[in-house]
Amino acid sequence: MTERTVLAKGAYKIIEVYDSDTGIYTQHLFKNGREINQNVQGWSMNEAEGLRHIAEYESLSM
Secondary structure (H helix, E strand, O other): OEEEEEEEEOOEEEEEEEEOOOOEEEEEEEEOOEEEEEEEEOOOOOHHHHHHHHHHHHHHHO
């Protein structure tokens, strides 16, 4: 498994974990150090997708 930070913006941070055995990427969204969402997909997330993911979360949590 490989882990990398996709994006760190203000209170938010997205960590991506890649499982080479399954070929699956899992993104973990944190706010103020606490995991608040998890997304599983078959491709790596870039910074623009990370910003969209945060914006979607913020709009749903209001």
